Amino acid sequence: MLSLPVLAQVVVNGVNLGAIYILMALGFTMIFGIMRIVNFAHGAFAMLGGFALYFLLMDAHVPFLLALPLGALLVGAGSLLAExxxxxxxxxxxxxxxxxxxxLSMVMIYLAAIVFGVSQRSVPAVYSEIFFFGPLVVPMDRLVVLGIAAVTLLLFFLFMRYTKPGLAMRVAAQDLEVAEAQGINAAAHYQAAFFIASSLAALAGGLIGQLYALSPFMGATPLMKSFIVVILGGLGSIPGAALGGLLLGMAESSLTTFFGASTAQLASFGIVMLVLVLRPQGLFGHAERDS
Amino acid sequence: MTARPAMTAAAADNRGSRFSASHMSAVAVIVVMAAWPGAIASSESFLLYVGTLVVLYSVGAMSLHLVFRMGQVSFAHAAFLGIGGYTSALLLTGSGLSWPLAFCASGLVSGLFGLLLGPIVLRLRGVYFVLFTFILCEFAERVFTDWGSLTNGAGGVAGIPAPPAFSSPVSFYYLCLGVAVLCALICRGVLKSDVGEAIDAIRTSESLAESNGVPVFRIKVAIFAISCLLVGFQGALQASFVHYISPASYTFDESLRFVVMNVIGGMNSLWGPVLGSVFIIALPELLRNWVEYQWVLYGVVLVLAMRYLPGGLYELGERASALLRKGGA
Amino acid sequence: MSRQVLVVSGLGKSFGALQAISDLHFHVEDGEIVGLIGPNGAGKTTAINLISGRLKPDTGMVRLEDKVVTGFSTNSLVQRGLVRTFQSTAVYPERSVWSNVLRGAFAEIYKGFWPALVNTGAQKRRRDAAIVHVETILDELGLQDVRDVPAQQLPYGRQKTLGLAIAIASRPRVILLDEPAAGLSAEEVDRVADVIRRINSRGVSVVVVDHNMRFISGLCRRVVVLHHGRELCTGKPAEIAANPQVIEAYLGTVNEPA
Incomplete structure (x- = not known):
C-alpha cells in the first residue's frame, strides 16, 4: 500500500487541498488581524464566488481563465457593500x-437558496485531460487549480511584502494606534483588506465548485477549514495561514488515503484540539498578549 | 473575546435583598408563563408548542449566560445539549430506566463531560476559545454520527417517551416551566453568591482576580461544568418533547442559537437569556408566513440588533423604563 | 537577628534563548521594606512574576515564612499571605472603591467553592469581618471620601493608592509592589511613599520594585540591584548610589531621572 505512486498521489492531493485552504484562510486571518472580527460570513463569500464562476461560464460564456478572477473580483466588489x-x-x-x-452569512446563504435553488450543481470540467507522469496520475483540472492558487498566492505575498498599501495593512494588523499615528488611513485600508479577503475566498469558492460541487451551503466546510488553519498557524499570522493550510491539506490527504474520510475528519479535529492544548498560540503564532 | 457588560458601581454594589423591580418582573413572568396554556386555550396547540420551546431553550440560554458572565463565548453548548439528549434517550429506549433517573443522569453525564473537557478548553481565552468550542461542537456532531453502535448514527433515536405523569402537552409544559424556574434560581444563586463575585472579577481581569486570591481556573472549570449540567437537563426534556433525536438535532445552529439568545437578550443580566429565548424562538415562528424568507429576515434582525442594540433587549427595556420614570416624575 | 519572612535563592528563568533571571538571591526580614531596582529590562517584573506564582521558575526556590512555596499558584500564595500589585494600575474599573477593596479581601472570605456558592453561615461571618476590615483600610489610606466612586473615575494617583488598598485587604505578610510610583507626579510619589510606610507600620513586609532611585532610597534601608537578570549588589541606599558598578549599569543603558 505504501508505494511511491500512492505517496505521490497523496502529496498531489494534499498540495491541492492545501492551496484551497490557504486561499480561504489568508482572508480570514487578515480580517481578524486587521479588524479584530471573526468573519463567519467568509464561507458565504466563497459560496458566492462559486456561483459567480458558474454563471460567468454557463450564461456569459466567459473563458474559464478569465471567468475565475473576474468572478472573484465581482464578489470582492460586492463584499464592500457588506463592509x-x-x-x-x-x-x-x-x-x-x-x-x-x-x-450576514445567514442572509447571504438563504438569499442564495431562494435565488439559485438548493439543489447541488457543479461547474463543468473545463479541462478533462489526464496526465501520466510515470506512475503518477494527475487530472489537468487539479494542475490548473494548483497553478491558479500558486499565482494568486505569489501575487498576494508580493503585494503584502513590497507595496505601500500592503505594508500599511501589516502595520495596521500589528498595531492600529501606531498605524493611525503614522497617518495610515484605517478606513480605506479596511475596505481594501476586506475586498482582498473576500476576493480570495471567492476564488477559493470557484475552485471548490470546480473540483467538488456547488450549493448555497457549500461555504460551511471551507469556513471551518479556515478556523482550523488559523488555529494551527496562529490567528492574524499570514505565514502561519500558509503553513497551516499546507499542513492541514497534507494531513487530510494522507489520513483520507490510509484511514478513510470519516476517520480523517475525526483525526484532524483531534490534531487541532491537541495543538490548541499544547500550544494555544498556534504552531507558528505568538502568545496572545494579556490585556 | 471579552464580553464585558457595562455595569455602574451603584448597580453592582446593590446586592441587597429588597423586593426590587427585578423580583416583581420575575413573578410577573412566571405568572404569565403559568397562565399561558389557559390563556391560549386548548385549541391553540401550536402556541403551546412554541411556549414549551421557549421555556426549554431558556434553560440552555441561562446556563450559557453563566459562561458569558466569565467573559467567554462558548459555541460548544449544542454538544452538551446532545450529550444530555442522547444520555436520556438511550437510557429510556434501551434500558427502560425510569424517567426521573434518566433525566438526572443526562444532566450528570453532561456535567461530567463539562468537568473533563473544561480544563482543556478553558486554558484558551478570547477568540481561540471561540474557535475551539466551535470545533468541539462539530467534533461532537461527527461522534454522534459515526459512533453508530451506540447512537444509531444519522438515523437517530426514535420513540423517546415523555414521563408518564406528564404525557399531556399542557402538563409537559408545566414540567419544563418548573425546570426552567429551578434553573433560573440556580443561576441567580450562583451570580449573587461570592462565586458570582469571583466570576465578575474574572471577567474584568483574570490576572487581577488571581492576585486577589480567586482560584481563577478552578472557578472557571466549576462554572463551565455547572453550565453543561444545566443544558444537559434541557437535552433530556427536549428529547422527550420531540420523541426523536439525531445528530442533526445538535448542529452548530443550536450552539449559535444559545449564543444569539444571550447577545440579543443582553449580557448584563440573567433576564437577557430569558428575553433572548422568547425573542429567538418566537421570531422564526412569527415569520412563518414568509417561510421562504424566514432565515433571511432572522439574519437581518441579527445584523440590525448588533448595530443598534449592542446592549440587547434587556438594556432597551431598562432605557424605556428609565424614560417612563422620568416622564412620570 | 530578626526573622526572614521571604527568602529567594538561586531563582532563574529563561524565555527561549533569553535568560531573563539567573541565580537571584535575596531575602526580606520581618517588617522590612526592601527595594529591588535596576534599569529597564533588568528583570524586575520577571522576578516579581516568579515570586508571586504568575510564572514558574526554571531553577531556585522561594520560601515564605517556614514553607517552600516555589511554583505555587498565585491564589494559593495569596491565601498564604503573599500579595503582589501590578505595574499598570490594576483595579476593577466599573466597581466602587469600597467593593474594589472588598474584592481584595477575597482570599479572607473564600475558603472553598461550596461554602461560597451556598453562602453558609461561616461564609457570611467571614464576609462581615472583611467588611469591617475594609473600613479600617479605607480610613488608613484616606479613601473614605471616594468610597462610592467607581474606580475608573479616580485620578491616576488615587487609583494607585486603591491598588495598594486592594493588595493589603487580604492581610498579607509580604507584599510585592511593582513600580507603585510609575507615572506619578513628584507630589503623588511622596504620597504613595507615605502610604507604603503606613502599610509597613501595620507589620507588613514590603518589596518595592522601581527604577526611581530617589523614591527607593527614601523608603528602603536595604536595596537589591538587578542587572541583566542577575543580582549586581545589595546594600544601603547610600552605598548603592555610590557603587561604581551601579552607576555604570544605569548610565550605560538608560539615563533615568533620579
Missing amino acids: RFVLRHLYHNELQGMIATLG
Missing part, C-alpha cells in the same frame, strides 16, 4: 462583530 453597511460600525468589537457576520 459599508454591516461591518464598518463593528470593527474591534469582537463579540458584536462576530454575531453580525453570522447574521
Whole structure:
C-alpha cells in the first residue's frame, strides 16, 4: 500500500487541498488581524464566488481563465457593500462583530437558496485531460487549480511584502494606534483588506465548485477549514495561514488515503484540539498578549 | 473575546435583598408563563408548542449566560445539549430506566463531560476559545454520527417517551416551566453568591482576580461544568418533547442559537437569556408566513440588533423604563 | 537577628534563548521594606512574576515564612499571605472603591467553592469581618471620601493608592509592589511613599520594585540591584548610589531621572 505512486498521489492531493485552504484562510486571518472580527460570513463569500464562476461560464460564456478572477473580483466588489453597511460600525468589537457576520452569512446563504435553488450543481470540467507522469496520475483540472492558487498566492505575498498599501495593512494588523499615528488611513485600508479577503475566498469558492460541487451551503466546510488553519498557524499570522493550510491539506490527504474520510475528519479535529492544548498560540503564532 | 457588560458601581454594589423591580418582573413572568396554556386555550396547540420551546431553550440560554458572565463565548453548548439528549434517550429506549433517573443522569453525564473537557478548553481565552468550542461542537456532531453502535448514527433515536405523569402537552409544559424556574434560581444563586463575585472579577481581569486570591481556573472549570449540567437537563426534556433525536438535532445552529439568545437578550443580566429565548424562538415562528424568507429576515434582525442594540433587549427595556420614570416624575 | 519572612535563592528563568533571571538571591526580614531596582529590562517584573506564582521558575526556590512555596499558584500564595500589585494600575474599573477593596479581601472570605456558592453561615461571618476590615483600610489610606466612586473615575494617583488598598485587604505578610510610583507626579510619589510606610507600620513586609532611585532610597534601608537578570549588589541606599558598578549599569543603558 505504501508505494511511491500512492505517496505521490497523496502529496498531489494534499498540495491541492492545501492551496484551497490557504486561499480561504489568508482572508480570514487578515480580517481578524486587521479588524479584530471573526468573519463567519467568509464561507458565504466563497459560496458566492462559486456561483459567480458558474454563471460567468454557463450564461456569459466567459473563458474559464478569465471567468475565475473576474468572478472573484465581482464578489470582492460586492463584499464592500457588506463592509459599508454591516461591518464598518463593528470593527474591534469582537463579540458584536462576530454575531453580525453570522447574521450576514445567514442572509447571504438563504438569499442564495431562494435565488439559485438548493439543489447541488457543479461547474463543468473545463479541462478533462489526464496526465501520466510515470506512475503518477494527475487530472489537468487539479494542475490548473494548483497553478491558479500558486499565482494568486505569489501575487498576494508580493503585494503584502513590497507595496505601500500592503505594508500599511501589516502595520495596521500589528498595531492600529501606531498605524493611525503614522497617518495610515484605517478606513480605506479596511475596505481594501476586506475586498482582498473576500476576493480570495471567492476564488477559493470557484475552485471548490470546480473540483467538488456547488450549493448555497457549500461555504460551511471551507469556513471551518479556515478556523482550523488559523488555529494551527496562529490567528492574524499570514505565514502561519500558509503553513497551516499546507499542513492541514497534507494531513487530510494522507489520513483520507490510509484511514478513510470519516476517520480523517475525526483525526484532524483531534490534531487541532491537541495543538490548541499544547500550544494555544498556534504552531507558528505568538502568545496572545494579556490585556 | 471579552464580553464585558457595562455595569455602574451603584448597580453592582446593590446586592441587597429588597423586593426590587427585578423580583416583581420575575413573578410577573412566571405568572404569565403559568397562565399561558389557559390563556391560549386548548385549541391553540401550536402556541403551546412554541411556549414549551421557549421555556426549554431558556434553560440552555441561562446556563450559557453563566459562561458569558466569565467573559467567554462558548459555541460548544449544542454538544452538551446532545450529550444530555442522547444520555436520556438511550437510557429510556434501551434500558427502560425510569424517567426521573434518566433525566438526572443526562444532566450528570453532561456535567461530567463539562468537568473533563473544561480544563482543556478553558486554558484558551478570547477568540481561540471561540474557535475551539466551535470545533468541539462539530467534533461532537461527527461522534454522534459515526459512533453508530451506540447512537444509531444519522438515523437517530426514535420513540423517546415523555414521563408518564406528564404525557399531556399542557402538563409537559408545566414540567419544563418548573425546570426552567429551578434553573433560573440556580443561576441567580450562583451570580449573587461570592462565586458570582469571583466570576465578575474574572471577567474584568483574570490576572487581577488571581492576585486577589480567586482560584481563577478552578472557578472557571466549576462554572463551565455547572453550565453543561444545566443544558444537559434541557437535552433530556427536549428529547422527550420531540420523541426523536439525531445528530442533526445538535448542529452548530443550536450552539449559535444559545449564543444569539444571550447577545440579543443582553449580557448584563440573567433576564437577557430569558428575553433572548422568547425573542429567538418566537421570531422564526412569527415569520412563518414568509417561510421562504424566514432565515433571511432572522439574519437581518441579527445584523440590525448588533448595530443598534449592542446592549440587547434587556438594556432597551431598562432605557424605556428609565424614560417612563422620568416622564412620570 | 530578626526573622526572614521571604527568602529567594538561586531563582532563574529563561524565555527561549533569553535568560531573563539567573541565580537571584535575596531575602526580606520581618517588617522590612526592601527595594529591588535596576534599569529597564533588568528583570524586575520577571522576578516579581516568579515570586508571586504568575510564572514558574526554571531553577531556585522561594520560601515564605517556614514553607517552600516555589511554583505555587498565585491564589494559593495569596491565601498564604503573599500579595503582589501590578505595574499598570490594576483595579476593577466599573466597581466602587469600597467593593474594589472588598474584592481584595477575597482570599479572607473564600475558603472553598461550596461554602461560597451556598453562602453558609461561616461564609457570611467571614464576609462581615472583611467588611469591617475594609473600613479600617479605607480610613488608613484616606479613601473614605471616594468610597462610592467607581474606580475608573479616580485620578491616576488615587487609583494607585486603591491598588495598594486592594493588595493589603487580604492581610498579607509580604507584599510585592511593582513600580507603585510609575507615572506619578513628584507630589503623588511622596504620597504613595507615605502610604507604603503606613502599610509597613501595620507589620507588613514590603518589596518595592522601581527604577526611581530617589523614591527607593527614601523608603528602603536595604536595596537589591538587578542587572541583566542577575543580582549586581545589595546594600544601603547610600552605598548603592555610590557603587561604581551601579552607576555604570544605569548610565550605560538608560539615563533615568533620579
